[in-house]
Amino acid sequence: MLIAWLNANPNPNFGGTELHTLQMIKELSKRKVPLVLLCAEGSYVDRNAPKGIEKFYLTIGNSLALYNTLKLYQLLKHIKPYVLVANNGKEYPNALLAGKLASVRVAFFRHMERMKNPLVRRFVFPYVDMFFAVSDHVRQKLIQEGVKPDKVRVIYNPVDEERFYYKPKEENSIRILFVGKLDEGKGIFDLLEAFRLLMTERKDVTLVYVGDGKHKESLFQRIHSLGLTQKVKLVGYTHNVEDYYRNAHVVVIPSKYTEAFPRVALEALACGCTLVASDVGGTKEAIIEGKNGFVFRAGDIEDLLLKLKLAIENWKSFSQASLELYRNKFSTDRVIDNFLGALQSLSKVI
Structure with missing residues (x-):
C-alpha cells in the first residue's frame, strides 16, 4: 500500500x-x-x-x-x-x-x-x-x-511523543500556561484579567504565555500596568515549548473565535496537564467535563475564573485523567x- x-x-x-x-x-x-x-x-x-x-x-x-x-x-x-x-x-x-x-x-x-x-x-x-x-x-x-x-x-x-510526555509536577506552586499566537482573538487579555482576579485569592499561582503575535507589546504593557511582572511571564517563541507543558499544571485555551482543533490541546494532554478551554470549535473534544478539565463560555471572564479555580483545586486527579484520555483516544x-x-x-x- x-x-x-x-x-x-x-x-x-x-x-x-x-x-x-x-x-x-x-x-x-x-x-x-x-x-x-x-x-x-x-x-x-x-x-x-x-x-x-x-x-x-x-x-x-x-x-x-x-x-x-x-x-x-x-x-x-x-x-x-x-x-x-x-x-x-x-x-x-x-x-x-x-x-x-x-x-x-x-x-x-x-x-x-x-x-x-x-x-x-x-x-x-x-x-x-x-x-x-x-x-x-x-x-x-x-x-x-x-x-x-x-x-x-x-x-x-x-x-511527537518523544518531546511531549509526562513528568511529575511540582506541588507547592501552580503554573498556568498559554501557548499560541498573542492575538486578542485568542483570548489572551481575558486570561490575564481572570488571572488578576485569581491572584486576589491565591498567591501560589503564576502565568506563562508562550508565543508571539501582533498584540505581544500590548499584553506586556497591560501586565506592567497591573503590577504583575513578577507573576506573569512572556516567553515569546521557543523551540522548547515541551518544557513549559511538562512544568504546567493547567493549560488554558481561551479562544474567543472558533478553532478547528488546536494542537495545543493534544500536547497538553500528552504532558498530563489539566485543560480549561472556551466553548468554541473542536477543542471541547479534548475535555471530559469535570474529569480532566472544564469548558467555559468564550469571552466570559467570570466563568473562566470559576473554571480556573476548579481546575487548580483538582489538578492532581485531572492530570492523570488527561493522560488516560490521551492514551485511549489521541x-x-x-x-x-x-x-x-x-x-x-x-x-x-x-
Missing part, C-alpha cells in the same frame, strides 16, 4: 500542515509503511523530512499551478501509489485533477473548519475519495458543506491505526 504524500508548498518556515506532514510520515516510517514524499525543494518539509524517505520535487504554491499539476500527474503514473494524500487546501484542485487522471485514489486532510473558496467546495469536494478531519467538529462542518458522511473519517493530529499509535484502517477501506474505490 504505497502512499504518495503531497505537501508541495514552498514555505521555508513551518505551519500547521508542515508539522502535521512531518509527524505523520515519521510515524508511518517507523511502521515501515511504503511512502514517498512529494514536496518543494528547499521547503521546510524537504529540509526536515526523516532520513531515508524517497522524495520527488515539485512546487504547488496555489490552485492554478497547471504546469506542476501535469508534473504531479506524470509522477503518479510513474510511482503508481495506492493513494495520494494532500495536506494543504491550496493543493486540493491540483491533487484531485492529477489523481483522477492517473486513476489514483485521492484523500485530503482537512485542518480548517471551512474552505473559503466556493469553487473548491462545489467542483472539488464531491469527487474526493476520502476526507480526514482533524476533529469531529471539522467532520460536521464538512458534512454541512455537502460531503457525504461515509467519506469523512476523524483522524486527530499526531503528537495517542500516536491510535492515530496511525485509525489512519491506516481508513486507507484500507479505500480498496473499493476505482
